[in-house]
Amino acid sequence: MHTENISWRCPSNIAIVKYWGKKENQIPCNPSLSMTLSKSFTEVNLALSEKKSDEEIELEYFFEHRKNEAFESRIKKYLSAQKHHFSFLNKAAIRIDSSNSFPHSAGIASSASAFGAIALALFDAEKSADKHSPEFLQNVSSLARLGSGSACRSMFGAYAEWGKHPNIPNSSDFFAIPIHDVHENFQQMHDAILIVDETTKKVSSSEGHSLMNGHPFAENRFIQANERTLRLVKILQTGDFEEFIHIAESEALTLHAMMMTSANYYILMKPATLSIIEKVISFRNNKQIPVCFTLDAGPNVHLLYPETSRESVEDFIKNELIADYKNVIWDKIGTGPEKVN
Ligand code: DP6
Numbered sequence: 001m002h003t004e005n006i007s008w009r010c011p012s013n014i015a016i017v018k019y020w021g022k023k024e025n026q027i028p029c030n031p032s033l034s035m036t037l038s039k040s041f042t043e044v045n046l047a048l049s050e051k052k053s054d055e056e057i058e059l060e061y062f063f064e065h066r067k068n069e070a071f072e073s074r075i076k077k078y079l080s081a082q083k084h085h086f087s088f089l090n091k092a093a094i095r096i097d098s099s100n101s102f103p104h105s106a107g108i109a110s111s112a113s114a115f116g117a118i119a120l121a122l123f124d125a126e127k128s129a130d131k132h133s134p135e136f137l138q139n140v141s142s143l144a145r146l147g148s149g150s151a152c153r154s155m156f157g158a159y160a161e162w163g164k165h166p167n168i169p170n171s172s173d174f175f176a177i178p179i180h181d182v183h184e185n186f187q188q189m190h191d192a193i194l195i196v197d198e199t200t201k202k203v204s205s206s207e208g209h210s211l212m213n214g215h216p217f218a219e220n221r222f223i224q225a226n227e228r229t230l231r232l233v234k235i236l237q238t239g240d241f242e243e244f245i246h247i248a249e250s251e252a253l254t255l256h257a258m259m260m261t262s263a264n265y266y267i268l269m270k271p272a273t274l275s276i277i278e279k280v281i282s283f284r285n286n287k288q289i290p291v292c293f294t295l296d297a298g299p300n301v302h303l304l305y306p307e308t309s310r311e312s313v314e315d316f317i318k319n320e321l322i323a324d325y326k327n328v329i330w331d332k333i334g335t336g337p338e339k340v341n
Helices: 069-081 111-125 135-147 149-155 205-210 218-238 241-260 271-287 307-320
Strands: 004-017 032-050 059-063 092-100 159-162 176-178 189-195 292-295 301-306 327-332 338-340
Touching: 004 111, 004 149, 004 218, 004 241, 004 292, 032 111, 032 149, 032 189, 032 218, 059 069, 069 135, 092 111, 111 135, 111 149, 135 149, 149 159, 149 176, 159 218, 189 307, 218 241, 241 292, 271 292, 271 301, 271 307, 301 307
Parallel strands: 059 092
Antiparallel strands: 004 032, 004 338, 032 092, 032 159, 032 327, 159 176, 189 301, 189 327, 292 301
16 A cells, blocks of 8 residues: 555634534534635645554654644544444555644644644545545535544535524534525625734633533523524625624623633633724724624634725724734634635
8 A cells, every 4th residue: 555645735714603612522511603714724744555463553742843642542433433434444554644723822723723723634634435425425424524524624615504593494412503694794804813822722612612511601691692692693794794793702701701601710801902902992983893703712812894985994903902912813704614725
């Protein structure tokens, strides 16, 4: 067997309605909806060669040219649980080389793009998978979810929803679905990621999710996320910016409120996070320019704005927010994963 190489690039995504809280088997406690990015991505090369040992899974994992034992054993466990999907695991040794488009120190969570790219490469390597069937991306999304919940939404361009909702046709807890008929107002969105702190998180997302078990506000939070996900699907189709801004910002603050009100409470926002948030709100109120903030599970701020307000928002970021951030990643809405030749 000569070595076969398969490479995929998978983007990261930013949630507008947040996934926060999960059950067994990576089933979310509430539906979520995200925008797929374009410049923040992970590229994975999967190399298959002849197996040399009788190990169940012969795998080596390299992140940016360095062997990463911790991630290697995480992927081994993940593959071992999914081995019925992959007949090549019996015959082939696997080497995965992964790298990110963004610096490791940027403080951006890379699990969504990394697990997205790994799931794509694995399914692509499986000869029996029909890559042109409509189920292909659904299966990949489902496999990516088992690696990291938010990864399942990165399979589709523009906007994706994940989590069963009675009024969203085809929605599922197992995989994400793309949002169709998006209004032109939301088709050219930008996401300026303002890096205010580059250190790794003190509380991992997994620990954070688990703090939603028995959280005093959990039940209402999940009801709220259900309502907002459905509303946001409609907003994306009707083009209502004001409503979009309201949901995006309230979701960011609600996510952090959940952290601050859990049994083992913690705060991930930094003084600069709050400074940016306050300046964004007053800039929008004074200038009547559509721009809003959102946060993921960390201190960095994502500013979302349409192409039509790009110049004024980017001037504002460069002139008025400069003291609050260390770095900016000028990202925007993207078209989803790509196979790399
Ligand atoms: C705050 O997908 O990183 O970014 O499933 O444990 O890997 P695991 O969690 P992860 O959680 C993401 C949480 C979030 C919100 C979101 O992306 O919806």
